Amino acid sequence: MQNRKIRVALIGQGFMGRAHSNAFAQVKHFYDVPFDIERAVICARDRSRLEATAATWGWREIETDWRAVVSRKDIDLVDVAVPNALHAPISIAAAEAGKIVLCEKPLAVSAEEGARIVEAARGVPNMVWFNYRRAPAVVFARRLIDEGRIGRVFHYRASYLQQSGNDPTRPPSWKTQRALAGSGVIGDLLSHVVDTAMYLNGPIREVTALTETFAPGRDVDDAAIALVRFANGSVGSLEASRYGVGCRNRNTFEIQGERGMIRFNLENLNHLEFYDACEPRNVQGARSILVTGPDQPYAGVFWKPGHTIGYEHTFIIALGDFLSALAKGEEYHPSFADAQRVQTVLEAIEKSAQSGQWLPALH
Numbered sequence: 001m002q003n004r005k006i007r008v009a010l011i012g013q014g015f016m017g018r019a020h021s022n023a024f025a026q027v028k029h030f031y032d033v034p035f036d037i038e039r040a041v042i043c044a045r046d047r048s049r050l051e052a053t054a055a056t057w058g059w060r061e062i063e064t065d066w067r068a069v070v071s072r073k074d075i076d077l078v079d080v081a082v083p084n085a086l087h088a089p090i091s092i093a094a095a096e097a098g099k100i101v102l103c104e105k106p107l108a109v110s111a112e113e114g115a116r117i118v119e120a121a122r123g124v125p126n127m128v129w130f131n132y133r134r135a136p137a138v139v140f141a142r143r144l145i146d147e148g149r150i151g152r153v154f155h156y157r158a159s160y161l162q163q164s165g166n167d168p169t170r171p172p173s174w175k176t177q178r179a180l181a182g183s184g185v186i187g188d189l190l191s192h193v194v195d196t197a198m199y200l201n202g203p204i205r206e207v208t209a210l211t212e213t214f215a216p217g218r219d220v221d222d223a224a225i226a227l228v229r230f231a232n233g234s235v236g237s238l239e240a241s242r243y244g245v246g247c248r249n250r251n252t253f254e255i256q257g258e259r260g261m262i263r264f265n266l267e268n269l270n271h272l273e274f275y276d277a278c279e280p281r282n283v284q285g286a287r288s289i290l291v292t293g294p295d296q297p298y299a300g301v302f303w304k305p306g307h308t309i310g311y312e313h314t315f316i317i318a319l320g321d322f323l324s325a326l327a328k329g330e331e332y333h334p335s336f337a338d339a340q341r342v343q344t345v346l347e348a349i350e351k352s353a354q355s356g357q358w359l360p361a362l363h
């Protein structure tokens, strides 16, 4: 049978524009999916850079107006990799034009806006690029939890720390402007933390939080710390900061259960730590497991066991899994609806930081 053609329009040529371009270019090298992926159009504001970006990453056409792209008949999939405030208008327009829509995180700048995106995209395949939950070690953590290897969970502790805020020479970014980003680290980093937490430990029932802005004159949060209660009875703390000095991209979680402990750090993404509290006490100790196969998630997709993968592979996996689900007519997770559940938690965290109260966070 002939492969179905998927003609892609990518909106954005920045950091994520490059990560997604690479995923579109690479996915068929590793995933046997019945689609021919065409890098048709790349769209961004800065025309002077677009030609070079298109040539480097193999995009056929360039465009500077996203409105001229999203409803084109010769486009099947729109991928949204632009500042957060543009996620809603572009995703909604693309969904209303019947396109497959992929969108970067956070889904939206508010829960109300997220709900509108979910509604518009109800009839079209969609996905949000919460790529970290697809790192093989994170999927392996989920497998261990599902197998009961840590038993009942008591604690879920996670933080995502970067240090870019502590650099006064850094040029201003849309990420620190409320009008373009919606929030600071809450949308930027804590969204990943919340998505991974709910993927591994289920829904979050209620939250209380604080936020802090260290940079003078900034109208978004530079740091956020939330205490949370999960629906499964466990308790947790979720933290994000741009002032985590000493941490370039330290995205970690640690889960303590009655039978053991699991710990992960994105800066060491091929490894998962596991402590088996059911072993004889004299040999108990956290072991660092190299999650590259065999008998582990994504074994065989990339290289032979023991051959590590990198940051870019998390995007290839997300796209490959999405296309695999599409081929089978199945819904992909995290979908827009899943990302909207994250949005609900983020909004509760932001509101709780203002009021100082515990707030419900269930969707």
Ligand SMILES: NC(=O)c1ccc[n+]([C@@H]2O[C@H](COP(=O)([O-])OP(=O)(O)OC[C@H]3O[C@@H](n4cnc5c(N)ncnc54)[C@H](O)[C@@H]3O)[C@@H](O)[C@H]2O)c1
Residues within 6 Å of the ligand: 011, 012, 013, 014, 015, 016, 017, 043, 044, 045, 046, 064, 065, 066, 081, 082, 083, 084, 086, 104, 105, 106, 129, 130, 131, 187, 188
């Ligand atoms: N999944 C992840 O791990 C991850 C990592 C970083 C960023 N992100 C998300 O990806 C998105 C983009 O972030 P980034 O770091 O790539 O930003 P960036 O600043 O590097 O790039 C933004 C791009 O958007 C384009 N753009 C801005 N306004 C536009 C408009 N009106 N029309 C067309 N293009 C426009 C710019 O030209 C630029 O190419 C954000 O939502 C961010 O939260 C996700």
